[in-house]
Amino acid sequence: MKDDKLTRMLGWASIGLGTPLLLAPARAATALGIKDSPQRRAAVAGVGARELTAAAGLLGQRSPMWLWTRVAGDLMDLALLGQALRNRTMPPSARKTALKHDDRAGRTVAATAAAIAITGVDVYAAVSRSLRPRDTIVTLTATVTVTRPRNEAYALWRQLENLPTFMAHLDSVTTTGPRTSRWRAAAPFGTTVEWDAQITTDIPGERLGWESVNGSSIRNEGEVRFTPAPHEQDTEVHVRIGYSIPAGKLGQVIARYFGEEPHQQLDDDLRRFKQVLETGEVVRSEGAPWGKRARQEFPQHPARPLTAEELMEVRS
Amino acid sequence: MKANCWVKPNTVRVENVPDPAILNRRDAIVKITSTAICGSDLHLLDGYVPTMQKGDVLGHEFMGEVVELGDGVDQARLRTGDRVVIPFPIACGACAACRAELYSLCENTNPNAGLAEKFFGHPTAGIFGYSHLTGGFAGGQAEYARVPFADVGALKIESDLADEQVLFLSDILPTGYMGAEMCDIQPSDVVAVWGAGPVGQFAMDSARLLGAANVIAIDKQPYRLRMAERAGYTTIDFTQVDVRSALLELTGGRGPDKCIEAVGMEGDHGSTPIHAYDRAKQAARAESERPHALRQAITSCRSGGTVSAVGAFGGFIDKFPSGSWMNRSITLRTGQCHVQRYMKPLLKHIEEGRLDPTRVITHTLPLRRAPHGYDIFKHKKDDCEKVVLKP
Numbered sequence: 154m155k156d157d158k159l160t161r162m163l164g165w166a167s168i169g170l171g172t173p174l175l176l177a178p179a180r181a182a183t184a185l186g187i188k189d190s191p192q193r194r195a196a197v198a199g200v201g202a203r204e205l206t207a208a209a210g211l212l213g214q215r216s217p218m219w220l221w222t223r224v225a226g227d228l229m230d231l232a233l234l235g236q237a238l239r240n241r242t243m244p245p246s247a248r249k250t251a252l253k254h255d256d257r258a259g260r261t262v263a264a265t266a267a268a269i270a271i272t273g274v275d276v277y278a279a280v281s282r283s284l285r286p287r288d289t290i291v292t293l294t295a296t297v298t299v300t301r302p303r304n305e306a307y308a309l310w311r312q313l314e315n316l317p318t319f320m321a322h323l324d325s326v327t328t329t330g331p332r333t334s335r336w337r338a339a340a341p342f343g344t345t346v347e348w349d350a351q352i353t354t355d356i357p358g359e360r361l362g363w364e365s366v367n368g369s370s371i372r373n374e375g376e377v378r379f380t381p382a383p384h385e386q387d388t389e390v391h392v393r394i395g396y397s398i399p400a401g402k403l404g405q406v407i408a409r410y411f412g413e414e415p416h417q418q419l420d421d422d423l424r425r426f427k428q429v430l431e432t433g434e435v436v437r438s439e440g441a442p443w444g445k446r447a448r449q450e451f452p453q454h455p456a457r458p459l460t461a462e463e464l465m466e467v468r469s
Numbered sequence: 470m471k472a473n474c475w476v477k478p479n480t481v482r483v484e485n486v487p488d489p490a491i492l493n494r495r496d497a498i499v500k501i502t503s504t505a506i507c508g509s510d511l512h513l514l515d516g517y518v519p520t521m522q523k524g525d526v527l528g529h530e531f532m533g534e535v536v537e538l539g540d541g542v543d544q545a546r547l548r549t550g551d552r553v554v555i556p557f558p559i560a561c562g563a564c565a566a567c568r569a570e571l572y573s574l575c576e577n578t579n580p581n582a583g584l585a586e587k588f589f590g591h592p593t594a595g596i597f598g599y600s601h602l603t604g605g606f607a608g609g610q611a612e613y614a615r616v617p618f619a620d621v622g623a624l625k626i627e628s629d630l631a632d633e634q635v636l637f638l639s640d641i642l643p644t645g646y647m648g649a650e651m652c653d654i655q656p657s658d659v660v661a662v663w664g665a666g667p668v669g670q671f672a673m674d675s676a677r678l679l680g681a682a683n684v685i686a687i688d689k690q691p692y693r694l695r696m697a698e699r700a701g702y703t704t705i706d707f708t709q710v711d712v713r714s715a716l717l718e719l720t721g722g723r724g725p726d727k728c729i730e731a732v733g734m735e736g737d738h739g740s741t742p743i744h745a746y747d748r749a750k751q752a753a754r755a756e757s758e759r760p761h762a763l764r765q766a767i768t769s770c771r772s773g774g775t776v777s778a779v780g781a782f783g784g785f786i787d788k789f790p791s792g793s794w795m796n797r798s799i800t801l802r803t804g805q806c807h808v809q810r811y812m813k814p815l816l817k818h819i820e821e822g823r824l825d826p827t828r829v830i831t832h833t834l835p836l837r838r839a840p841h842g843y844d845i846f847k848h849k850k851d852d853c854e855k856v857v858l859k860p
Contacts, residue, residue, distance in 0.1 A: 300565050387565065421583050428577045431563040433541065436617065437492040438595060440522070440605015441580035453581075455524030456598065456605045457472065458489040458615070467492070 159278050163223060164211030166271075171204025186260030187237050200230065220279035227272035234265040289398040293415055296391045297423040299430050303379040303388045304358040309430050310377055311361060319425035319435060321418055321445045333366070346371060372397040392423060421445075442467045471860065472526040472611035473839035478516030481527060483837050489607060489615035494541025497619030499553060503632035504531035504609050506842050506856045507640055508666050508733070509781040513600065514843055517734060517751075518783055520584065520601040529557035529597040530639040531609030532632060538619070546620040553623040555616050556808035557640045559595040559606065562621035566594075573805035578617065579604040588784075593805065610839055612860040624812040633857060634819055637671070637826040641855075643811035645671025645731065648779035651802040652727035654679040661685040661716060661725035661769065663762035665693035665704075667829045667855045668779060669731035673702050674824055676729070685719060687712060687762075689737060692852040700828065707738075713769050724771035732762035733780025750787060760786040767801070768793045778803040829855040836860040 174181045178197040182189050187197070203226050210219030238261055299306055309315055313334050317323040324337045324345060332352040340346045348369035354362030354376065364374035375394035382389045425435050425445055435444035440453040442463070459467065472486045489498055507530055512518050532554040535547060547553070560572035567575055575594035579585055582592035585602050595617070598608015607614065616623060626635050645668045652660060660676040662669050665688035673684045686697035687705045694704040705715045716725055738744040738761040747759040766776045767790045776799055794801065818824040831854040834842050842856035 298565065300563060300568060384565070417583050420586075424576075424582055427564070428561075432495075432561045432577050432618075434493055436561075436578055436580055436595070438580050438605040438617075439489075439492075439607040439615070440525075440601045442492055444580070452522055453601055453605050455474075455522050455526075456601065456607045457474065457524050457526045458470075458487040458607055460487050464490055 157282065159274075160211055160220065160282065163220070163275065163278060164208045167204040167208035167211065167223065171201045171208060174198065174201025175205060176201070184260065185234075185237075185264045186257035186262075188257070196233065200226070200233075203229075217279060217282035220275060220282055223275045224272065224279050227268060227275055230268050231265065231272065234261060234268060237261050238265065290395060291398060291415060292393065292395045293419045294391070294393045295416065295419040295423045296389060297427050298382050298387055298389050299427050300384075300387050301430050302386060303381065306388045306390055306430060307358045307361065307379050309426070311355075311357075315429070319429050319445060320422045321425075334363075336365075338371075348373075390423065390426070392419065394419065437467075470612035471836055472607075473528060473836065473858075474523075475513060475521050475525045475527055476523055479514060481514060481840050481843055483839055484524075486524075486526065486611070489613050491537065491539045492615065493617055494539045495543075495618050495620060496539040497535050497542060497547060497553075497616045497623065498537035499531070499533040499555065499609075499614050499616050499619075499623075500536045501531050501533040501609055501612060501614060501860050503533070503636045504528050504611075504836070504858045504860065505636060505639075505641075506530075506610070506839070506846055506858065508668060508846075509599070510843070511847050512734060512781055512783070514847060515735065518600045518602070519588075520581075522601060522605075525598065525600070525605075526607040526609075526611055527598045528608035528610030528614075529599055530636065530641065531555055531597075531614060532626075532636050532639065533614075535619070535623070536613070543620040547623055547625070551623070552626045553619075554626060554635050554638045554812070555597070555609065555614070556622045556624070556638075556643075556812060557596055557599075558622075558805060558808055559597065559604070559617050560621055560809055561618050567621075570807055570810045571804075572622075572807040572809040574807075581605060596805075610836065610858060612836070622809055624816065626816075628820060630819065631827075633827045633830055634825075635816065636857065637667075637829075638808075638812050638815055638819075640806065640808065641667045641829075642671050642815055642824070642826050643808045644668050644779050644806040645673075646675040646811055646815060647804065647806045648672040648729040648731060648777050649675035649679050649681075651777040651804075652676070652679075652729065652775050654681050654727060656680050657682050658726040659683045659685065659720050659723075660727045660729065661687060661766070662702075662729045662731060663687045663766055664731035664733075664780060665690070665697045666731065669693075669729070670696060670700070670829050670854075671826070672729045672731050672779065673697060673700065676727070677701075678818065678823060681727070683719075685716065685725065690849055692849075693854060696829070696854060712765055716769050720771070724769055724774065726771050726774050728766040728770045728774065728776045730762050730766045730776065730778040730780050734758035734760070734782050734784070736761040736763075736780075747787070758782055758784060758786045760789075764788065764790050767799055770797075770799055772797040773799075775800040775802060779806070830857055832856045834858055 174197050178194040179189055182197045187193055207222050313326045316326050322338045324339050327335045329335050334350050336350055337345050337347045349366040350363050351366055352363050354360055360378050362376040365372050373396045378391045380389045428436050437444050440456045470488050471483055473481055474484045476482050535549050535551045558573040559578040560567050560575040561577040564576040573594050578595035579592050581601055581604055585592035595604030595606050597606050649672050658681050660681040662672050665686045676684050685703045688694050689708045698704050736759045770776050836858045839858055845851050845853040846856050
């Protein structure tokens with residue numbers, strides 16, 4: 154929204170209209186063909202204040218809600234202008250000459266026409282901007298308890314190359330520097346997405362934080378905390394991951410790929426982290442022989458031994 | 470190899486399937502010498518356990534010889550050529566549940582834990598041949614089976630005991646024993662056991678072993694009651710008498726001190742209308758169990774007594790007698806058996822002659838006749854109590 158030209162233009166237009174109305178309501182009223190009175194002056198100043206509030210919203214915030222406040226304001230203005238026109242209603246016989254001589258009425262008619270035009274633009278902007286999809290921020294949290302000390306749990310995670318062994322969506326993580334790494338994830342239709350990440354927090358045995366580096370197509374960041382569990386040798390692992398899923402078609406595909414329940418996927422990732430830490434590897438069954446791909450396989454392979462070809466596929 | 474597979478509700482078939490292969494480093498491949506049909510297999514047969522798939526290999530009671538080991542197996546514990554009994558819950562030996570000897574709650578062995586969690590609130594361990602909800606592991610009604618974490622679960626048999634004497638250490642003997650153990654039996658206790666199937670029979674034997682003063686068997690199959698009678702237990706046929714009155718009569722009006730439920734989700738009831746009520750709700754999937762025995766055990770138990778449930782349940786029940794349970798201080802205990810905890814002590818009881826598991830075997834069939842075994846076991850034909858299959 155911030156980069157939206159039309160929204161920005163409407164914001165500046167609000168400033169342009171609101172400032173004189175608020176600062177010089179008497180002159181503004183005259184310009185609009187409204188007869189001056191303290192009451193009307195207050196109303197005009199109020200409209201000015203409203204416009205400036207809308208301007209602040211349009212220029213400062215991302216929400217299309219502010220466009221709708223403009224539409225509401227337009228309707229209010231049209232009502233006021235309509236009132237001003239009706240006040241001048243007179244017998245038809247007198248109207249023609251009166252209008253000719255009263256250019257205040259002409260100004261009110263012109264202002265009304267302008268307001269109708271502006272209302273059209275505002276409605277268009279509000280409707281189109283409300284329908285336009287926005288980036289979705291998905292924040293996931295999950296936690297698991299492991300029967301290993303904190304430094305062991307931390308060490309398994311800190312060796313970032315280990316992450317793909319238990320995180321379903323990751324193909325590989327390659328360390329590229331002391332704090333930087335390159336991540337590759339499977340994407341729909343056999344494609345992959347890659348991004349660079351950097352470690353933002355690293356307190357051995359306690360906490361590890363990371364975020365994608367600027368310019369990544371999928372912005373994401375995450376944190377894992379290792380805290381002591383009530384049982385003295387055990388560790389609680391708390392993970393939080395935030396993804397920014399881009400708007401539009403690509404985003405829809407990615408969102409679908411993450412599944413209806415991304416929480417479930419992170420829970421399963423942590424279960425596998427626990428399996429690797431406590432037993433050395435991801436547990437496989439005949440029904441779920443692919444280990445970390447288990448969730449995507451329902452209905453699963455039957456719970457019967459695999460054929461030679463299936464085994465080759467699983468082991469490759 | 471040949472394996473007994475689930476095809477659809479009420480149909481199992483022996484099929485040719487690939488031989489099992491090592492999938493994890495601590496796997497063993499076992500050449501099966503004896504395997505059995507469990508009462509809980511009947512729940513799978515009947516289609517009451519969700520997430521069964523066509524082609525799933527059934528069976529979770531089996532034993533045999535280790536013929537192949539993964540490179541991660543602790544060779545000090547297990548070697549090829551060892552004769553082993555395999556416990557039905559698959560346990561890693563490293564998680565908090567295993568540390569507490571709650572092996573059927575192992576936190577690491579169910580690859581479908583996320584699914585199990587949806588059904589149960591928290592996931593449970595992997596089980597051989599027992600639906601994808603418990604992991605999707607191929608079962609042991611076959612010529613060979615893959616056994617994960619073989620160095621944790623497998624019990625080595627180093628004496629010359631026959632298969633028939635040790636096979637049931639895989640499930641039904643420890644399950645019956647745990648049913649009795651959860652009752653915390655005192656020397657003065659009268660113990661009533663609902664269900665005189667194989668697990669019920671072993672619960673009776675275990676209650677006696679743990680010192681119960683008297684053991685009462687409740688069932689409706691005359692041959693099952695006769696089997697209990699032959700072993701020295703008092704019997705009640707629930708189709709002939711009112712169970713509660715009979716129990717009061719046998720206990721001086723107190724009710725049994727401890728009650729063991731060894732029936733589970735497909736119970737029968739002496740009262741036709743009550744049975745029809747639960748059967749109809751079950752068929753409409755408005756209730757997944759027919760918990761007559763559990764209800765009756767709770768209402769029959771002495772005030773302040775214990776009800777221990779080892780029959781298999783999977784979903785939800787209606788008309789739980791919460792008033793009786795709460796107001797009369799009934800302790801309710803249950804669980805899938807933590808088999809690994811009981812195998813060694815029970816093997817010792819067998820070796821020293823205090824338990825004779827062979828007494829429940831009524832049929833020994835070749836593996837290829839497994840479907841017939843399911844049929845006679847389910848329909849109580851030919852006085853069928855327990856079927857052992859030979860691959």
